[in-house]
Amino acid sequence: MHHIENLFQSHPHTAGAENANLAKLIRSLDECKESCTACADACLAEPKPEMLRRCIRLNLDCADSCTAAARILSRLTEPDGDILRSHVEACAIACRLCGDECRKHETHHDHCRICAESCRQCEQACRQYAKSLGVTV
Amino acid sequence: MHHIENLFQSHPHTAGAENANLAKLIRSLDECKESCTACADACLAEPKPEMLRRCIRLNLDCADSCTAAARILSRLTEPDGDILRSHVEACAIACRLCGDECRKHETHHDHCRICAESCRQCEQACRQYAKSLGVTV
Amino acid sequence: MHHIENLFQSHPHTAGAENANLAKLIRSLDECKESCTACADACLAEPKPEMLRRCIRLNLDCADSCTAAARILSRLTEPDGDILRSHVEACAIACRLCGDECRKHETHHDHCRICAESCRQCEQACRQYAKSLGVTV
Amino acid sequence: MHHIENLFQSHPHTAGAENANLAKLIRSLDECKESCTACADACLAEPKPEMLRRCIRLNLDCADSCTAAARILSRLTEPDGDILRSHVEACAIACRLCGDECRKHETHHDHCRICAESCRQCEQACRQYAKSLGVTV
Numbered sequence: 233m234h235h236i237e238n239l240f241q242s243h244p245h246t247a248g249a250e251n252a253n254l255a256k257l258i259r260s261l262d263e264c265k266e267s268c269t270a271c272a273d274a275c276l277a278e279p280k281p282e283m284l285r286r287c288i289r290l291n292l293d294c295a296d297s298c299t300a301a302a303r304i305l306s307r308l309t310e311p312d313g314d315i316l317r318s319h320v321e322a323c324a325i326a327c328r329l330c331g332d333e334c335r336k337h338e339t340h341h342d343h344c345r346i347c348a349e350s351c352r353q354c355e356q357a358c359r360q361y362a363k364s365l366g367v368t369v
Numbered sequence: 370m371h372h373i374e375n376l377f378q379s380h381p382h383t384a385g386a387e388n389a390n391l392a393k394l395i396r397s398l399d400e401c402k403e404s405c406t407a408c409a410d411a412c413l414a415e416p417k418p419e420m421l422r423r424c425i426r427l428n429l430d431c432a433d434s435c436t437a438a439a440r441i442l443s444r445l446t447e448p449d450g451d452i453l454r455s456h457v458e459a460c461a462i463a464c465r466l467c468g469d470e471c472r473k474h475e476t477h478h479d480h481c482r483i484c485a486e487s488c489r490q491c492e493q494a495c496r497q498y499a500k501s502l503g504v505t506v
Numbered sequence: 507m508h509h510i511e512n513l514f515q516s517h518p519h520t521a522g523a524e525n526a527n528l529a530k531l532i533r534s535l536d537e538c539k540e541s542c543t544a545c546a547d548a549c550l551a552e553p554k555p556e557m558l559r560r561c562i563r564l565n566l567d568c569a570d571s572c573t574a575a576a577r578i579l580s581r582l583t584e585p586d587g588d589i590l591r592s593h594v595e596a597c598a599i600a601c602r603l604c605g606d607e608c609r610k611h612e613t614h615h616d617h618c619r620i621c622a623e624s625c626r627q628c629e630q631a632c633r634q635y636a637k638s639l640g641v642t643v
Numbered sequence: 644m645h646h647i648e649n650l651f652q653s654h655p656h657t658a659g660a661e662n663a664n665l666a667k668l669i670r671s672l673d674e675c676k677e678s679c680t681a682c683a684d685a686c687l688a689e690p691k692p693e694m695l696r697r698c699i700r701l702n703l704d705c706a707d708s709c710t711a712a713a714r715i716l717s718r719l720t721e722p723d724g725d726i727l728r729s730h731v732e733a734c735a736i737a738c739r740l741c742g743d744e745c746r747k748h749e750t751h752h753d754h755c756r757i758c759a760e761s762c763r764q765c766e767q768a769c770r771q772y773a774k775s776l777g778v779t780v
Contacts, residue, residue, distance in 0.1 A: 235624045236540040242616035243544070244551040262536040266510040269580040270517070276699055277518040277583040281692045286447040288687055292703075293441050293452055299573065300437035304430050306543040309551040310423040312466055315430055318459035325455045342516035350509045372761045373677040379753030380681070381688040399673040403647040406717040407654070413562055414655040414720040418555045425550055429566075436710065443680040446688040479653030487646045560721040567715045567726055574711035578704045584697040586740055589704055592733035599729045 267350035294330035327355035404487035464492035539572035541624035568604035601629035678761035738766035
């Protein structure tokens with residue numbers, strides 16, 4: 233079990249079983265942030281980075297979105313549904329667009345293939361969580 | 370003129386006049402991030418921080434949202450309207466809720482009064498920008 | 507294997523075997539960031555948060571430091587030793603101080619015990635990496 | 644007067660006159676973060692971004708370092724000198740290296756000239772603050 237999952241169980245306001253999914257979402261967000269940051273950097277190191285401009289741009293945006301969402305979701309005190317929902321939805325959009333773009337380059341660049349997979353997993357985790365909040369992204 | 374406004378004018382893809390508003394929005398986002406981070410800290414230092422739990426939580430969320438939005442909006446290359454719109458909208462929601470909560474404490478805590486003002490300005494700047502993207506938040 | 511480790515192997519400038527340790531460090535940094543963010547929130551939810559002021563403050567600082575270090579270390583292109591070293595060292599300091607403070611509260615708060623463990627692991631990973639750069643933190 | 648300066652004056656632990664400099668440093672850190680984020684993006688949009696790889700890499704690192712330092716310095720509660728010093732020093736190093744690199748491209752790219760100026764101002768503000776903590780960076 234990851235630290236964050238254990239930690240949620242010891243939170244004064246713990247909601248019990250539901251938090252395993254939340255912990256998993258936070259892990260997905262951080263994995264996606266890592267992949268996007270590293271993929272932007274790998275794209276920049278390719279011989280013709282001008283061919284990967286949109287990929288780099290979306291990588292950087294997606295990493296920023298995941299960073300914010302992971303922080304916001306790590307807080308259980310006095311949660312506000314509108315904030316959680318809007319940020320998870322915004323993050324799912326960034327993950328979808330970044331993953332779609334990475335997918336276009338996956339035959340030429342393995343880092344884009346791996347990043348597309350991270351984005352897809354994170355987008356799904358965001359949508360699953362948003363659904364649990366009572367909204368379809 | 371701030372550096373960011375000058376810098377936008379020298380960007381290869383500069384869109385001209387429109388960017389003065391964008392630069393102003395980024396300044397508002399960073400000012401709001403600063404106010405929220407400092408207000409959370411000031412609330413924590415008050416004699417009874419347990420009275421300010423929701424304020425601290427929303428301050429931290431709003432700071433994270435403003436941080437992400439400011440970074441995303443600072444990029445002009447290969448912009449994606451859906452990403453811009455969803456993150457500016459999510460940020461406007463965080464600013465509104467955080468500002469409303471701070472307002473409740475403004476008679477007792479001057480830091481909450483100042484932070485509410487930052488949130489209000491930032492929310493308005495977000496809405497104005499979202500409107501320029503063709504959407505009403 | 508985590509995505510980030512795979513991704514490093516497909517980077518144009520990959521340095522081979524060394525990057526498994528780097529991927530592990532990035533995982534530690536993100537785990538510590540998660541624990542610190544969640545521990546600050548759990549402390550805030552305790553009946554007397556004023557008893558945990560220093561813990562919350564250090565949690566928030568440590569989370570910010572880990573966030574920056576994880577991003578900087580995820581880039582392999584044109585690395586600069588002075589930047590890597592100074593940020594990993596600064597992060598090790600934040601982890602040490604935050605972990606020491608959490609340790610003081612571990613008998614009363616399980617979230618502080620878990621967070622102290624995350625901080626200790628991350629501090630060790632930072633020191634090990636700094637040593638590989640040719641410096642003892 | 645900026646919000647952050649007003650806000651510091653209403654903090655329960657306010658230290659009075661010293662905080663005007665701190666507020667100024669936080670403004671410099673956020674300005675430098677903005678310039679570095681926008682300069683990385685403008686470099687990416689240039690016809691031959693492969694000529695600007697080191698500049699983009701350092702821009703991104705410097706933005707991350709400034710983001711963390713600005714957050715840490717915005718907290719006045721239970722400050723720890725070792726954390727403040729190490730992060731301000733690390734940030735001064737990032738600003739120096741990023742500014743030096745930008746300077747090399749200033750005759751060809753105005754965004755690099757403006758960013759170099761932001762970095763230089765921020766580095767000086769960091770050094771001045773570190774000196775006030777009793778250390779020369």
